[in-house]
Amino acid sequence: MQSSDKKSSTEGQFEPRIVAFFCNWCTYTAADLAGISRMKYAPNVRVIRVMCSGRVDPQFVVEAFAKGADGVLIGGCHPGDCHYQEGNYKALRRTELLKRTLAELGIEPERFRLEWISASEGEKVKAVVNEMVEQIRALGPLRMKELSKEEQTLEEEQAPEEVAR
Amino acid sequence: MGEGKPKVAFYWCAACGGCEEAVVDLAEKILDVIQIVDIAFWPVALDFKRKDVEELADGQLAVAFVNGAIRTSEQAEMARLLRRKSKVVIAFGACAQMGGIPSLANLWDRESIFRAVYQECPSVVNEQHTTPQTQYKEDGRTVTLPVFWNTVRTLSQVIDVDYSVPGCPPTPKLLLDAVETLLSGKLPPKGSVLAPDHALCQECPRRETRPEKLLLKEFKRPHEIVADQETCLLAQGLLCLGPATRAGCGARCIEGNMPCTGCFGPTSRVRDFGAKALSAIASLADSNEEAEIGAILAKIVDPVGTMYRYSLAASPIRRRRKGGE
Numbered sequence: 392m393q394s395s396d397k398k399s400s401t402e403g404q405f406e407p408r409i410v411a412f413f414c415n416w417c418t419y420t421a422a423d424l425a426g427i428s429r430m431k432y433a434p435n436v437r438v439i440r441v442m443c444s445g446r447v448d449p450q451f452v453v454e455a456f457a458k459g460a461d462g463v464l465i466g467g468c469h470p471g472d473c474h475y476q477e478g479n480y481k482a483l484r485r486t487e488l489l490k491r492t493l494a495e496l497g498i499e500p501e502r503f504r505l506e507w508i509s510a511s512e513g514e515k516v517k518a519v520v521n522e523m524v525e526q527i528r529a530l531g532p533l534r535m536k537e538l539s540k541e542e543q544t545l546e547e548e549q550a551p552e553e554v555a556r
Numbered sequence: 557m558g559e560g561k562p563k564v565a566f567y568w569c570a571a572c573g574g575c576e577e578a579v580v581d582l583a584e585k586i587l588d589v590i591q592i593v594d595i596a597f598w599p600v601a602l603d604f605k606r607k608d609v610e611e612l613a614d615g616q617l618a619v620a621f622v623n624g625a626i627r628t629s630e631q632a633e634m635a636r637l638l639r640r641k642s643k644v645v646i647a648f649g650a651c652a653q654m655g656g657i658p659s660l661a662n663l664w665d666r667e668s669i670f671r672a673v674y675q676e677c678p679s680v681v682n683e684q685h686t687t688p689q690t691q692y693k694e695d696g697r698t699v700t701l702p703v704f705w706n707t708v709r710t711l712s713q714v715i716d717v718d719y720s721v722p723g724c725p726p727t728p729k730l731l732l733d734a735v736e737t738l739l740s741g742k743l744p745p746k747g748s749v750l751a752p753d754h755a756l757c758q759e760c761p762r763r764e765t766r767p768e769k770l771l772l773k774e775f776k777r778p779h780e781i782v783a784d785q786e787t788c789l790l791a792q793g794l795l796c797l798g799p800a801t802r803a804g805c806g807a808r809c810i811e812g813n814m815p816c817t818g819c820f821g822p823t824s825r826v827r828d829f830g831a832k833a834l835s836a837i838a839s840l841a842d843s844n845e846e847a848e849i850g851a852i853l854a855k856i857v858d859p860v861g862t863m864y865r866y867s868l869a870a871s872p873i874r875r876r877r878k879g880g881e
Contacts, residue, residue: 449831457872470844480844487849488838492830492859495663497877538878546629546705 407461407527409520411436412447416474418466418508418516425513432517433524436464443467444505445478449489452503456493459536462502462527464519469507479507501526502533562618562739565597565609566648567638569624569631570658570708575649576600576623578725582732589735593618597638606634609641617642619738621721621731625651625658625869626709630702639715644738646750648731650724650819652711653749654829655869657724659708660861662868662875666706710869720749722802724819724866730804751804753824756816759803762788771842775855778814789815790840795862800826800833819866828871830864837863 413419419440425432441447444467452463465486467479486505493503504523508515568576580601582589596617597604609617620642626632639645650656661669674680674687692699711717721734734750737743744750757763766788776793783789789796789810796815802823809816822829841852856862864871 449835450826450828453828453831454872457874477844481839483844483846484841484849484853485835485838487841487846488834488853488856488859489831491853492834492863495858495860495876496873498873533877535873535877539874542706546703546707 405528405532407435407524407532408459409436409462409464409523409527410455410460411438411464411466411520412441412444412451413438413466413508414444414446414468414474414479415440415442417468417472417510418444418506420510421466421508421512422516423513424510425516428513430513430517432520435524436520443473443475443478444482445473445475445480447482447485449485452489452493456498456502456533457535459533461530461533462504462523464523465505466508466516466519467505469509472509498533499530501530561592561594563596563612563616564593564735565617565620565638565642566595566600567597567620567622567634568600569622569635569652569711570627571624571649571651571656573600574725575651578649578723578728578731579621581728583728585728585732589732592739593735606637609637612641614640615643619644619646619735621646621648622711623648623652623725624711625655626705626711626714627658627661628702628704632714633702635711635715644718644743645711645715646734647711647717647720649726650722650821650866652717653720653722653870654821654867655708655710656866659710659867659869660865662708663860664876665878666704670704707875708869713869718746719744722749722751722820723805727805727808729806749802749821749824751802751820754803755823756798756801756803756805756807756810756820760788760798760807760810762786762810765791767791770840772840772852773842774852777855783813785813789813795837795856797833797837797863799836800829817865818863821867821870829867830860830871833863834859 413422422438444465447465455463465482467482468474470479473479482505490500490503494500506519566579597609620638622635622638622645626635647653651658670687674682675685688701688704690701690703721730723730730751737750765786770791772793774793775795778794781792783792783794794815797818798816800822801816801818802820805820818829818833822832826832838853841849843849843852
């Protein structure tokens with residue numbers, strides 16, 4: 392990664408934007424607990440509450456990256472604890488294949504993470520978020536949206552003049 | 557060719573030519589078609605030149621069927637020209653609709669493609685390292701070539717598209733239906749895909765043999781088994797994208813005992829076909845252990861080429877990211 396890539400469009404240090412899908416029954420409650428317990432963790436996550444990690448369609452992840460997220464985090468109940476019996480297993484299966492797919496498209500595995508965080512693990516929310524923010528900070532911005540725009544502009548400039556008729 | 561009949565154009569961009577075949581496959585039915593329309597431009601089959609389109613008034617073409625993705629500046633230019641001259645533009649076939657197989661080249665870029673094709677390919681002898689240039693001067697004359705884009709695009713990413721006809725290639729029946737629909741004057745909402753809006757499984761001839769709860773310990777590739785001709789292919793372990801793919805093809809591949817590869821693209825409820833197909837297939841892995849799930853899914857050797865086979869350009873991600881490894 393080149394150093395110029397590391398600069399964010401805003402001034403100063405690059406602040407990763409992470410979209411987090413937290414399941415209502417475990418991880419969201421854990422994030423709540425972290426808040427109530429006044430734990431401090433990186434403010435880079437935008438949490439979206441979903442009923443189950445199994446509700447997170449791979450389309451959501453793809454869309455988040457395409458629209459400017461630098462990382463996507465999915466939080467669900469530990470294996471065996473799913474409120475809906477096996478939603479988290481579905482999330483796990485999809486994550487396996489989605490990770491490889493994203494890697495093939497040039498999105499590093501560190502940018503997409505699935506974690507089991509129970510309702511009592513506020514501490515783990517803090518640890519996972521902090522770690523992920525640091526990893527992505529080291530990787531630099533993803534810039535999917537900007538790259539696509541820059542390329543389009545470049546190609547329009549290169550195109551020979553159309554003969555107006 | 558009559559004067560009063562609506563004028564129709566067919567054009568070919570970045571595609572294999574199969575969509576043109578679909579028009580030819582109308583066979584004698586094409587006689588019915590030219591009873592009601594006047595083919596004003598169809599360079600693959602008849603002697604038409606670009607000026608034949610240029611000479612038309614804006615909007616004089618009733619319909620332009622454009623097949624193929626947009627890979628070069630020339631294709632973009634022709635697409636824009638046809639757009640201006642046509643009342644309705646139809647993205648005809650998977651490449652125009654979603655980028656198709658040509659858009660898998662978005663896993664590479666212009667530089668690496670040129671290097672592979674003009675240098676590294678074992679059958680290529682190119683000692684002077686010649687690659688196509690957009691301009692070349694000889695004897696005071698300038699010869700130009702279109703720009704080869706870095707990224708393959710769908711037709712609707714370049715011009716305004718009214719409808720799509722899916723398929724690789726679309727069936728002649730879909731083409732006839734499309735012509736009929738357009739001439740009936742009862743136009744569907746703009747942006748519609750002119751095919752049924754449900755998944756292929758719903759009209760699959762093997763539908764009854766699909767188990768209610770389907771889980772797989774192993775995915776198999778078509779050359780590894782002799783597939784039973786009556787049982788659901790997915791239940792036999794073959795990677796069939798029927799659950800995620802729009803119907804309307806008449807299950808031709810299934811009839812040929814081959815699994816669906818997804819050329820009809822998504823239904824209207826899905827935005828990114830590849831991600832949805834991935835979701836449908838990965839969920840079938842019959843394990844709750846991370847390592848075992850990984851082993852089962854490892855059989856899908858090329859996830860992008862499998863799930864996004866026809867739709868990489870249409871995905872929100874669209875191409876392999878530059879600089880990412």
